[in-house]
Amino acid sequence: MIEKNFEGVSVRWVIALKGEAEELIKNYAMKRVETMPFPVYKNKDLDMWLILSGIGQLNAVAATSYLYVKSDASYNTIWINFGIVGSRNFKVGDLIQIDKITSSDFKDNYYPSPSAFKNNNIERCNLITVNKPEKLFENDGAYDMEGYGFFSFAKKIAPYELVSVLKIISDAPGTDLSKIDKHRVERLVSKKIQFIEKVLENLLDLQKILSLQLRDPKYFDEICLQKKFTFSQKVTLRKYLTQWQARFPLRNPLEEIGKRMTASQILKKFSDNLLR
């Protein structure tokens, strides 16, 4: 399970239908916080949100961008598209993690990062996103109606390594689609919930690494509050403070700053100290 006190946790689920989302909503104790234009759910302690996009690529893109703004998602957020798919070469009930996404409408292909697959022993598969429910299954792989649209937007707002597409096989050639009801889908998902948790845990590990890279150096905020720095001065300050900590871990840079010093004098002082 997710450590509640890890402040860096930030997760967004984009799922087409309620039946596909139900088990995750229960498992991660999310409550509905909005109904229109999309139903949105949220865990009260963690920065974890879920949106029901409805069917199709346009809905997936619209819901992802809506949730991005609504939930004020940072760059370092995990984005997962989860749902049911059809396939001719997997068994109904199999959980698959997508490593290539193609579309019947667009020529670009997407390749979710293999970093997300490490050590989880979940089958990997290509995804073909189509505009209407697939019945022919002419190629190996999984067929869905949202993955491509979701990924095309999510890769712009988060690191590639944190964007994942996870699917459960619900139908195969010859399946009577009218018999795939909400309860059947919930049963398929509940059987795989522990594996879905494992995927998320791996993504959270990657998120922790990224958080450390993106973190401002110690004392950065305090110094910026004391003096007015321009944007480019802040970039330099961030660099100098990072170098300062590496070189003088026991020296507090705040003690180097005189009351009357300007921003450029502060930067000069740090620079001179760091020269040798």
Add this chain to the structure above:
Amino acid sequence: MVDTIYAEDEIIGTKKAQEIISKFRHAKVTSIKRFGEVFNPSNQNFRIQKKNPALILAKKQKGFVLDAPKGFGIGDQNNYYFSHMYNCLYDCSYCFLQGMYNSANYLVFVNYHDYQNEIAKTIKKHKEEKITFFTGYDCDSLAMEPITNFINDFVPFFSRYKKALFEIRTKSINNTVFRKHDPLANCIVAYSLMPESLAQILDKKAPSVSARIKNMKYLANKGWRIGLRFDPLIYCSNWKAQYAELFANIFKEIKEENIHSVSFGPLRFPKSFFNKLLQYYPTSEELSFLRSNDKGIISYDQSIENEMNEYCRLELMKYSDARKFFSCG
């Protein structure tokens, strides 16, 4: 090692691609149109990918042989480099590749014949002039030799062009390929070196400096010509003593006559590369001495650079003929 292979449709069926794929029986192979689909997207994180790099097999379309940067060379008037691979098995903290590429995946161009054709044309163009081809700057060719067989293919090729010098830049101690071939007078096995204590911190996943020296000795005794590359020179609190000890250790083991050339160069980065490195290694003391100069290049202060160059030059002159010394920067 590699559990994911991407292969371009155009080359997936070639002998070389299949030879490489067969070495990773458990890897998932995914077909791609062009390597850029996987290698180029922005928003990828080099450090995360470095934990589990995929292998990309592709066809190089153009730019097989490139001019070496101005001022770079080991004595010849014409200097070129070529890269059959991008990214490296090792994980050196100061490596410019992590600033240059969005991806840490290993990218191998399998159309070696196209490289060889271009190299042959370049040699022909310069006829009687001296010419050097450098490899191992965008990857460590020797470290990846068990997978790529690159050197095994290129040593026989360069044996046909005695006037062209072929430099293999490496930190690897893999010597299998050099045991398979007779020593080539126009091939330099050039070792990147730095003081052992610095290498322990900075040259992650690479063989120790003492193992590199041992391997250089082995290759030199077999008749291969050795290059010593102190590039980059790393500044730290007791750098003089550390470099003096390194030089002494090398020349204790290797005879001067086996050394083809010695070169050294400063640590320098374009600004954007350095910003990424600092983000990846915020606690690196070695990176804390670097500054932006007035040309927008990140380097040590000019006085530090000059002092290091001068000291190393004088120290190396105790062991080697200064005519063998070249600058990389």
